[in-house]
Amino acid sequence: MADVKKIAVIAGDGIGPEVIAEAEKVLKKTEEVFGYRFETEHGLFGGIAIDQKGTPLPQDTLDMCKNSDAVLLGAVGGPKWDNNPKELRPETGLLGIRKALGLFSNIRPAVIFDCLKDASTLKPEVLEGTDLIVVRELTGGIYFGEKFRREGANGEEAVDTCVYNVQEVERIVRQAFEIAQTRSKRLASVDKANVLETSRLWRETVNRIAPDYPDVELEHVLVDNCAMQLLRRPSSFDVIVTENMFGDILSDEAAMLTGSIGMLSSASLGEGAFGLYEPVHGSAPDIAGQGIANPIATVLSVALMFRLTFGYHDAAEAIERAVKEVLDAGHRTGDIAVDKSKAIGTTAMGDLIVNAIRK
Numbered sequence: 001m002a003d004v005k006k007i008a009v010i011a012g013d014g015i016g017p018e019v020i021a022e023a024e025k026v027l028k029k030t031e032e033v034f035g036y037r038f039e040t041e042h043g044l045f046g047g048i049a050i051d052q053k054g055t056p057l058p059q060d061t062l063d064m065c066k067n068s069d070a071v072l073l074g075a076v077g078g079p080k081w082d083n084n085p086k087e088l089r090p091e092t093g094l095l096g097i098r099k100a101l102g103l104f105s106n107i108r109p110a111v112i113f114d115c116l117k118d119a120s121t122l123k124p125e126v127l128e129g130t131d132l133i134v135v136r137e138l139t140g141g142i143y144f145g146e147k148f149r150r151e152g153a154n155g156e157e158a159v160d161t162c163v164y165n166v167q168e169v170e171r172i173v174r175q176a177f178e179i180a181q182t183r184s185k186r187l188a189s190v191d192k193a194n195v196l197e198t199s200r201l202w203r204e205t206v207n208r209i210a211p212d213y214p215d216v217e218l219e220h221v222l223v224d225n226c227a228m229q230l231l232r233r234p235s236s237f238d239v240i241v242t243e244n245m246f247g248d249i250l251s252d253e254a255a256m257l258t259g260s261i262g263m264l265s266s267a268s269l270g271e272g273a274f275g276l277y278e279p280v281h282g283s284a285p286d287i288a289g290q291g292i293a294n295p296i297a298t299v300l301s302v303a304l305m306f307r308l309t310f311g312y313h314d315a316a317e318a319i320e321r322a323v324k325e326v327l328d329a330g331h332r333t334g335d336i337a338v339d340k341s342k343a344i345g346t347t348a349m350g351d352l353i354v355n356a357i358r359k
């Protein structure tokens, strides 16, 4: 019998609990079909944790995550907490958990399902063959540098500092080279080396270690150009590696190649097999509570968990096949439906996927 894997589930706010419910159904179905065994434990996180415990990342939630084999996260945030001080913001909890768990590498695949080409705002022929991964540095850069306000000569000023050291750059870039080696062997390193000192250190580091990966074709792309090329020639990208904030922005842009941000899954990894899995999208306050959110990003995050943390490749493939089968059959949530009047809800989409999971 398979050993029991402990999964910490933190649903969060807005559509977080709605999409997590569908992912949990997928976990259950995988147990039935493949005989794997999961023990799930739930914890408060984000805005709901601020309301109930006075902090976005309660210590017991963090301990629960540390004592698990993997974490499944929904999304956090919402207008209710937008004017709170920094320590009482849901997003501070998200940055805190990534840092506390040492998750420096955020893997965000953007794969085009053929049948969804018409759901994208781009022309289908531009999207043809697009299958890329954004590897985003997740625990450094401007997100984590010192931030403060001060009185300047012209009144109040705000300061955000961006810091990267060589070791932080090297570990994420090496991981990206290794991922590229398992794929089409093309790596685009994205920076702003024409302006930023952190980017010049980034590029120097990439160039220093590139000879260790002679089979990988490397290109350096400035971030503004990359934002443009992603729309112009998306299929020419394979693996994109970049710093924290550029990766945040470029991965939302890459989402629209797939038709919707509701399709983009992610894995956050550190040195070992442990990982945190979450959709790239947020808590979507504009549609929360309506039962219309697309659960596919979260369901595909479960597939990533199976592949990258547990090595359950058969179950990962079964989930991905099930999603494809359901989409090929024409089922769509509102965000990816061309004819919105035929869109189905979150639960209906989850049920269809669950029913399509088989060996």
Ligand SMILES: NC(=O)c1ccc[n+]([C@@H]2O[C@H](COP(=O)([O-])OP(=O)(O)OC[C@H]3O[C@@H](n4cnc5c(N)ncnc54)[C@H](O)[C@@H]3O)[C@@H](O)[C@H]2O)c1
Pocket: 015, 019, 074, 075, 076, 077, 078, 079, 091, 094, 261, 262, 263, 278, 279, 280, 281, 282, 283, 284, 285, 286, 287, 292, 293, 294, 295, 297, 335
């Ligand atoms: N990882 C996270 O928890 C995370 C990520 C991004 C944003 N946020 C937070 O979420 C809140 C809202 O942020 P935002 O509006 O900028 O980004 P968002 O990703 O929540 O929503 C952007 C747009 O995409 C739509 N959308 C997102 N996910 C969808 C899904 N699964 N199905 C259908 N449509 C979907 C939303 O309805 C909205 O119109 C903010 O508080 C932000 O800080 C959290």
Ligand SMILES: CC(C)[C@H](C(=O)O)[C@@H](O)C(=O)O
Pocket: 077, 091, 094, 095, 248, 280, 282
């Ligand atoms: C909510 C926010 C802090 C977060 C980030 O910027 O990393 C989100 O946008 C993401 O992409 O996971």
Ligand SMILES: [Mg+2]
Pocket: 248, 249, 252, 280
């Ligand atoms: Mg983001």
